[in-house]
Amino acid sequence: MGDVLLILIISAIVASAIAKIVIEKRKGNKCIGCPHSQTSGCGCGCIHSKLRTNKI
Amino acid sequence: MKVALTGNPNSGKTSLFNAITGKIEHVGNWAGVTIEKKEGEIKRSLSGRDTFITSVDLPGAYSMSPFTSEENITKDYIKNENPDVIINVVDASNLSRSLFFTTQLLELGIPVVVALNKSDLNKKKQTVINVVELSQKLGCPVVETVSSGNNNGMEKLISSVVAVKYKKQSSPFDSSGVNIADKREVEASDRKRFELVKNIVSEVEHRQVRSSRQTRQDAVDRVLAHKWFGVLIFAVVMWGVFSISQTYLGPLVADTFVGWIDSFRGWVDGLIGKGVSPVLSSILLDGIIGGVGAVVGFLPLIMVLFFLLALLEDCGYMARVAVVMDMFFKRVGLSGKSIIPMIIGTGCAIPGVMATRTIKNERQRRTTAMLTPFMPCGAKLPVIALFAGVFFNDSAWVGTSMYFVGIALIIVGALLVVRITGEKNAKSYFIMELPEYKFPSIKRAVMEMLSRAEAFVIKAGTVILLCNTVVQIMQTFNWKLQIVAQGAEETSILASIASPVAILLIPLGFGVWQLVAAAITGFIAKENVVGTLAVVYGITNFIDTEELALVEGATDVASVMGLSSVAALAYLMFNLFTPPCFAAIGAMNAELDNKKWLWGGIAFQLGMGYFVAFFTYQIGTLITTGALGNGLLPGLIAICAMVGYVIYLMRVRKSIPSIKIGLSG
Numbered sequence: 001m002g003d004v005l006l007i008l009i010i011s012a013i014v015a016s017a018i019a020k021i022v023i024e025k026r027k028g029n030k031c032i033g034c035p036h037s038q039t040s041g042c043g044c045g046c047i048h049s050k051l052r053t054n055k056i
Numbered sequence: 057m058k059v060a061l062t063g064n065p066n067s068g069k070t071s072l073f074n075a076i077t078g079k080i081e082h083v084g085n086w087a088g089v090t091i092e093k094k095e096g097e098i099k100r101s102l103s104g105r106d107t108f109i110t111s112v113d114l115p116g117a118y119s120m121s122p123f124t125s126e127e128n129i130t131k132d133y134i135k136n137e138n139p140d141v142i143i144n145v146v147d148a149s150n151l152s153r154s155l156f157f158t159t160q161l162l163e164l165g166i167p168v169v170v171a172l173n174k175s176d177l178n179k180k181k182q183t184v185i186n187v188v189e190l191s192q193k194l195g196c197p198v199v200e201t202v203s204s205g206n207n208n209g210m211e212k213l214i215s216s217v218v219a220v221k222y223k224k225q226s227s228p229f230d231s232s233g234v235n236i237a238d239k240r241e242v243e244a245s246d247r248k249r250f251e252l253v254k255n256i257v258s259e260v261e262h263r264q265v266r267s268s269r270q271t272r273q274d275a276v277d278r279v280l281a282h283k284w285f286g287v288l289i290f291a292v293v294m295w296g297v298f299s300i301s302q303t304y305l306g307p308l309v310a311d312t313f314v315g316w317i318d319s320f321r322g323w324v325d326g327l328i329g330k331g332v333s334p335v336l337s338s339i340l341l342d343g344i345i346g347g348v349g350a351v352v353g354f355l356p357l358i359m360v361l362f363f364l365l366a367l368l369e370d371c372g373y374m375a376r377v378a379v380v381m382d383m384f385f386k387r388v389g390l391s392g393k394s395i396i397p398m399i400i401g402t403g404c405a406i407p408g409v410m411a412t413r414t415i416k417n418e419r420q421r422r423t424t425a426m427l428t429p430f431m432p433c434g435a436k437l438p439v440i441a442l443f444a445g446v447f448f449n450d451s452a453w454v455g456t457s458m459y460f461v462g463i464a465l466i467i468v469g470a471l472l473v474v475r476i477t478g479e480k481n482a483k484s485y486f487i488m489e490l491p492e493y494k495f496p497s498i499k500r501a502v503m504e505m506l507s508r509a510e511a512f513v514i515k516a517g518t519v520i521l522l523c524n525t526v527v528q529i530m531q532t533f534n535w536k537l538q539i540v541a542q543g544a545e546e547t548s549i550l551a552s553i554a555s556p557v558a559i560l561l562i563p564l565g566f567g568v569w570q571l572v573a574a575a576i577t578g579f580i581a582k583e584n585v586v587g588t589l590a591v592v593y594g595i596t597n598f599i600d601t602e603e604l605a606l607v608e609g610a611t612d613v614a615s616v617m618g619l620s621s622v623a624a625l626a627y628l629m630f631n632l633f634t635p636p637c638f639a640a641i642g643a644m645n646a647e648l649d650n651k652k653w654l655w656g657g658i659a660f661q662l663g664m665g666y667f668v669a670f671f672t673y674q675i676g677t678l679i680t681t682g683a684l685g686n687g688l689l690p691g692l693i694a695i696c697a698m699v700g701y702v703i704y705l706m707r708v709r710k711s712i713p714s715i716k717i718g719l720s721g
Binding site for chain 2: 002007009010013014020021030031
């Protein structure tokens, strides 16, 4: 019983960590937890594509 | 309702954006910090309960005729996105320069409100601006604001914004008839515009201090921004910062903090009891809590360090450092602007690499993006703190020297790139407006510190936690998924992956699988080096030495790792100066926009890390023991191969004949 509980706790911790990473990635964060590393609000890299367009 | 915030670089737009939205976007005391637009809702306490206003912070621009890529973003946004109102942030202490852009904005027909920012600096200089007269001359509301510190004038500013919505905007200057394809016509129009601005300023501004007079600030600048004294002073300042953060104040707070982490671990251990599987218990206690705890234990040191760096930046000192370093960087073929990404890179390499896009010359931009990760970023600080604490008695010179080694590698790297690409060193001019010295804002430094701390904890609770869990599992099991017996750890999955790489690192003094495993996980996030070392050596904290009683047969962390001080320094350098984390490599990929440059850059970083670690270990061992270290010959062969390849690349470039095209009429 203790083992099952422990597996559940570890799984919950790992799942929460993965969920947080996925959320941050969707927000456009290139580096999870690094402040000021967001590319753009939409997370689609549109600023990059815009810059490239301008360069052309 | 949509409001665009625009103005000259370093006029305080992002500070004002933070003040009206309540956001904590990164601000810097120099031009070029904002390179992308940022959106936020203006606080309801300012806009009114029923009014929803979106504010867009745009990169700084000097004119509507874009010269740089970030100026393009500003121009495109204003012309294409049709904001309802423009807040033109004007540096009140530099009115004549700022109003050129203002008059261009007024011509667009979009209602403009001028925020006369940094008004507090004018009061200090006894400069008076007649706001009412300026407003009449420009034909738009002008509001005095102070966006740093007290946030004065924000209510008035936002109420003015709401009031001018849908109103027609007049302009004191009309350039609609100018043919923009005709350079002479444009220049003549600009001269007229300058004349108008000059007249307006002469009528509304009354200065006590003339700009031609030498001030006390100029005298201080002559020392702080001096070519050689400036470097010395920077070294002393950084040494002071590391002393406070890693020798005195930081460890004092950290001791208490790691005590809490240990208590928590003990509490969980007691809660689990003895009746559960030791493997599961070990994953939770050693992998998750131990590994993450070891990294988080450095949080107080990092917080103190970032607090001090924020103070230095806010008081205006870091802008002087930029000027000092620029003198060296320009000589080795880097752009004058290269220093900005590198200073930003001391926080995190990703925004640093992204900031290189402001550099126009392609080779200089790519070289800067490739070399920026050599500056030790925030993620590398726990690694520095660990090795400085464990092997060098918390000495401040370790951290300080890592910054200078990083700068030296940047200079060497830039020189090599110039030689390899064969491109002539284009003269570039770096014009940077030095901010006024001021007493730094404690509030801003605290906010910056808390923002970094939050980021650090999020990273520890996500990426580092996952990595440590995986590392713990990989060292618990072998490839047959059997539990590894005590004393046979080298049969584990982790050891079998790391051991072949370890052979290559014997000449660097740390050819053991545990250290190699930590270095490999460091490519996911550099803090992982600390977390993985904690997991593989079973050390739950590196700060409170009493805890070491748990490690059988060892008297200190150094003997647990089995490293000499010299090998530890080589290992530290290897981790700092080999390629950065994958996320930063991703940013490099985006900015370099060329696979050859990307792979060349990664190979160069790997080579430099190996080179520096090899010579540190071999020379250091010779000095300290009188004999050379292990693996000298294979190491020398590897180094010679690398150097030979670089020379080959230079020769290949030289041997390509240049083609001259003659045009005859």
